[in-house]
Amino acid sequence: MREAAFIKQNKEKWLEFEQAIFGKAKKNPDELASLYIHLVNDLSYAQTYYTKSKTVTYLNHLAAITYQKIYKTKREEGNRFISFFKTEVPLIVYQYRRYVLYAFIMFFIFTGIGVLSAMNDGSFVRLILGDGYVNMTLENIENGNPVAVYKDGSNWGMWFYITLNNLRVGITSYVLGAFGGLGTGYVLLSNCIMLGSFQYFFYEHGVFWESVRGIWIHGSMEIFAMVIEAAAGLVLGASILFPKTYSRMASLKIGIKNSLKIVIGTMPFTIMAGILEGFITRYSPDMPNFLSVAIILVTLSLISFYFLIYPYLVYKNTHLKHVSTLQAA
Incomplete structure (x- = not known):
């Protein structure tokens, strides 16, 4: 599939991710998780066929932001202070x-x-x-x-x-x-x-x-x-x-x-x-x-x-x- 067709096919889905991230479209954690699976699949496909494309950069950035959103909505175990330095800062x-x-x-x-x-x-x-x-x-x-x-x-x-x-x-x-x-x-x-x-x-x-x-x-x-x-x-x-x-x-x-x-x-x-x-x-x-x-x-x-x-x-x-x-x- 040509990159332009790939973008056209998935553009609306990616925009939905952005809306979910910024709270414009409320999503529960399960819905975010489902969206995240699709996003990871799209990122893997783009990394395979459009290696140095800006699409890969965009999807990688969006995946990181989406992951942080999911991670934040999960019930955190242990001390919040510890998790901040142990996981959150390193990921950023x-x-x-x-x-x-x-x-x-x-x-x-x-x-x-x-x-x-x-x-x-x-x-x-x-x-x-x-x-x-x-x-x-x-x-x-x-x-x-x-x-x-x-x-x-x-x-x-x-x-x-x-x-x-x-x-x-x-x-x-x-x-x-x-x-x-x-x-x-x-x-x-x-x-x-x-x-x-x-x-x-x-x-x-x-x-x-x-x-x-x-x-x-x-x-x-x-x-x-x-x-x-x-x-x-x-x-x-x-x-x-x-x-x-x-x-x-x-x-x-x-x-x-x-x-x-x-x-x-x-x-x-x-x-x-x-x-x-x-x-x-x-x-x-x-x-x-x-x-x-x-x-x-x-x-x-x-x-x-x-x-x-x-x-x-x-x-x-x-x-x-x-x-x-x-x-x-």
Whole structure:
């Protein structure tokens, strides 16, 4: 069957899905389940015969939204809070995985810009970080403790201030995604240029390894969460710029609901990064190498697994299980 004929044959059915999703046509869970079976069959057919078609993209997106609708109407077992982080957030991250990829590409490009700028302009680091901070860091380097700044203040005070600041930056990055993603891009650009120039500054003064041992104890979670928050901002911006088959308002509602859940999903990691920065990083100069490296690898592995690997595992498990349950019914 030609793709045009396939679309014409099933167009009304797909529109019925959209109406059910947005509540314009009330459907009980059984009716939604029946519609979902047909949708999965259409998606499988399209994936077989129209591999790179926009029809596949549309049906895949519609199937994900429909699944979430069915999943939401089911009686949930166990703790709602646990299921949110265990299932709901990973499924949404999987659905918008390409925006996570875009955010990481931007992160590496922007950080590279910071490194190259600091490498080719001796005054660039002072321009970005300020004379006061640079002079203080130079003094710390001369005293043999490049990351002594993390010893300032009390443990609890630093943790509280840093955590609030990181949450503020993440939320700002996300909210500014409403400007077509440009605001999110600007916040990510600013922070990545600062990160790249800051790390090159330590490299230039021969204390790169000491800075890595200190900064990345908390930075692995903090920076990773920042990138995921940027991805959420891009999702928000894309929902406005690219509504696909939905009205712009309906697309925006979906974008806000899903992207906000992604941001909430980063918050436990941001809080944990603040705890590490307030209570652990200050002791990094006195730690044995293996301990600081172990903390960095463990924290980086945890957040990487949750946002990069776990979403695929949850999607594969819940999607296939739900389809088989529906078919058995």
